[in-house]
Amino acid sequence: MxxxxxxxPDASAESGESTDSKLQAEVRTExxxxxxxxxxxxxxxxxxxxxxxxxxxxxxxxxxxGISFDVSEGEVLCVLGGSGTGKSTILRLILRLIKPDRGxxxxxxxxxxxxxxxxxxxxxxxxxxxxQGSALFDSLSVFDNVAFPLVExxxxxxxxxxxxxxEVLQFVDLDPDEVQDLLPAELSGGMKKRVxxxxxxxxxxxLLLFDEPTSGLDPVTTxxxxxxxxxxxxxxxxxxxxxxxxxKSAARISNQAALLRHGEFTFMxxxxxxxxxxxxxxxxxxx
Amino acid sequence: MAEPSAGISLPRxxxxxxxxxxxxxxxxxxxxxxxxxxxxxxxxxxRDFVQQLDTIGVGSLFIVLLTGLFTGMVLALQSAxxxxxxxxxxxxxxxxxxxxxxxxGPVLTALMVTGRAGAGMxxxxxxxxVTEQVDALRSMGVDPVRKLVTPRFLAAVLMLxxxxxxxxxxxxxxxxxxxVVKLDLTADLYMRSxxxxxADTGFIFRFIPIDVFQGMVKPIAFGGIMAxxxxxxxxRTTGGTEGVGRSTTQAVVTxxxxxxxxxxxxxxxxxxxxxx
Numbered sequence: 320m321x322x323x324x325x326x327x328p329d330a331s332a333e334s335g336e337s338t339d340s341k342l343q344a345e346v347r348t349e350x351x352x353x354x355x356x357x358x359x360x361x362x363x364x365x366x367x368x369x370x371x372x373x374x375x376x377x378x379x380x381x382x383x384x385g386i387s388f389d390v391s392e393g394e395v396l397c398v399l400g401g402s403g404t405g406k407s408t409i410l411r412l413i414l415r416l417i418k419p420d421r422g423x424x425x426x427x428x429x430x431x432x433x434x435x436x437x438x439x440x441x442x443x444x445x446x447x448x449x450x451q452g453s454a455l456f457d458s459l460s461v462f463d464n465v466a467f468p469l470v471e472x473x474x475x476x477x478x479x480x481x482x483x484x485x486e487v488l489q490f491v492d493l494d495p496d497e498v499q500d501l502l503p504a505e506l507s508g509g510m511k512k513r514v515x516x517x518x519x520x521x522x523x524x525x526l527l528l529f530d531e532p533t534s535g536l537d538p539v540t541t542x543x544x545x546x547x548x549x550x551x552x553x554x555x556x557x558x559x560x561x562x563x564x565x566x567k568s569a570a571r572i573s574n575q576a577a578l579l580r581h582g583e584f585t586f587m588x589x590x591x592x593x594x595x596x597x598x599x600x601x602x603x604x605x606x
Numbered sequence: 607m608a609e610p611s612a613g614i615s616l617p618r619x620x621x622x623x624x625x626x627x628x629x630x631x632x633x634x635x636x637x638x639x640x641x642x643x644x645x646x647x648x649x650x651x652x653r654d655f656v657q658q659l660d661t662i663g664v665g666s667l668f669i670v671l672l673t674g675l676f677t678g679m680v681l682a683l684q685s686a687x688x689x690x691x692x693x694x695x696x697x698x699x700x701x702x703x704x705x706x707x708x709x710x711g712p713v714l715t716a717l718m719v720t721g722r723a724g725a726g727m728x729x730x731x732x733x734x735x736v737t738e739q740v741d742a743l744r745s746m747g748v749d750p751v752r753k754l755v756t757p758r759f760l761a762a763v764l765m766l767x768x769x770x771x772x773x774x775x776x777x778x779x780x781x782x783x784x785x786v787v788k789l790d791l792t793a794d795l796y797m798r799s800x801x802x803x804x805a806d807t808g809f810i811f812r813f814i815p816i817d818v819f820q821g822m823v824k825p826i827a828f829g830g831i832m833a834x835x836x837x838x839x840x841x842r843t844t845g846g847t848e849g850v851g852r853s854t855t856q857a858v859v860t861x862x863x864x865x866x867x868x869x870x871x872x873x874x875x876x877x878x879x880x881x882x
Contacts, residue, residue, distance in 0.1 A: 346637060380648075394688060411741075414741075414744065414745050416741055416744055416745070436749070438749070441747065441749040442744070443744065443745055443746065443747040446745065447745075448741075448742070448746075450738045450741070450744035450745075451738075452737060452738055454737060454738035454739050454741065455742075456734075456739055456741035456742070457733070457734075457737075457739070466749075467746065468746050471649075471747070471748055472746075472747065528745075
């Protein structure tokens with residue numbers, strides 16, 4: 320991840336910054352090494368996330384009926400659909416917050432549905448989730464929120480954690496000095512989303528999940544969030560599943576789009592193909 | 607006109623109620639087992655544990671002091687009315703000491719701490735659940751039971767006995783205050799009376815009066831029940847802020863009933879084991 324430090328800093332600041340950047344680069348390498356070690360445990364890794372014939376019902380209500388897709392490194396899949404069609408359920412299944420009735424959910428080749436709790440926790444370390452309501456920890460400052468995955472899963476000292484947190488906050492266009500001591504309640508909606516993204520990417524997970532990342536935001540902030548997701552795709556080569564009902568956003572950020580209706584994908588293809596589709600429901604959804 | 611709801615029959619309703627209750631009990635004990643397992647395995651959240659010691663222990667100290675003081679004073683006042691008739695006012699220390707240490711100290715402390723710390727636990731975890739913060743923990747590979755429940759459980763189990771001892775002492779002192787000021791007894795006579803009643807039932811490990819031991823065992827169980835029940839209801843919260851209120855109420859009511867019921871059974875067991 321490279322950070323664009325704009326503006327001419329003074330000599331002392333420059334020296335401090337170069338030390339900081341060196342430290343940040345070291346921290347990045349250490350995280351990547353740890354993730355690579357995890358990946359080596361799984362030689363079957365083909366796609367980063369793949370769903371194969373996944374079914375889920377709550378009582379008589381069939382939420383998902385044979386859903387399948389796979390998303391690889393550097394790809395973004397947008398799952399579109401109306402409210403209550405089960406879009407967010409797909410993300411909860413990938414994280415195994417819930418289990419499907421049948422089907423496989425492969426994270427880097429390992430079926431998370433069959434894994435023991437300890438293995439599930441380990442697989443979740445390879446994922447970063449951005450929640451619809453940001454889900455920042457109320458009682459923790461922005462710094463502590465973003466640092467949380469590092470504190471939990473690494474042995475980094477405070478200096479390294481500070482360097483990494485500053486780096487990701489800058490990556491999501493937030494000034495670390497201004498925001499890191501604030502509590503989530505003191506942030507605007509857009510800032511919360513960006514802190515949520517910073518928290519999700521701080522440990523450089525290869526798989527990112529976004530639940531309605533732009534809902535409730537104004538068009539300018541929506542565009543900024545979209546650009547952030549594109550930046551993540553371009554610079555970090557993450558694979559991402561984005562759940563949204565914002566068609567413009569989906570067209571901007573994804574290279575695959577899927578439209579969910581009655582528990583099934585009525586359309587799956589590129590955003591361009593979706594816009595060119597003759598399917599009645601797709602046309603109705605696109606307006 | 608709409609048909610009456612033909613699908614709902616009394617036996618079916620009863621069956622569903624029993625099934626749901628059985629499922630709740632199963633989940634409750636599954637949570638308890640997970641708490642035990644996470645308490646003895648790594649990683650341990652020492653900072654959260656210390657924070658909970660402060661919240662439950664230091665945070666509840668003031669209400670526990672007040673509870674002890676007024677309980678002791680009322681006990682002395684009420685019993686004095688009856689005892690005067692028999693010329694037994696000098697035994698007021700026996701009554702206050704035995705009641706406070708055996709029953710009122712442990713139970714009232716547990717109920718007061720439930721109202722304060724237990725409700726707080728259910729509300730805090732409930733709010734985290736409905737705002738997806740618990741899911742966020744899970745998504746980051748963190749076990750919410752290990753992070754949220756176990757530190758609270760251990761802190762409650764450790765702090766309740768300490769708070770109970772404080773309540774007992776303050777209740778005895780409150781009784782003494784009334785004995786000296788209102789009933790013209792000397793502090794020495796009152797305290798001797800307290801000592802003899804505690805010594806009457808014998809000692810365990812040679813120097814701990816059985817009454818005091820009983821009064822120490824119960825709060826361990828009450829602390830565990832309070833933390834587990836509050837966290838259980840917190841983690842099951844649904845339905846936004848209204849749901850948080852509902853969970854908090856359920857947590858306090860269920861904990862209070864469980865404490866009173868457990869007190870009865872524990873007393874039976876302890877009397878059978880230690881006194882008889």
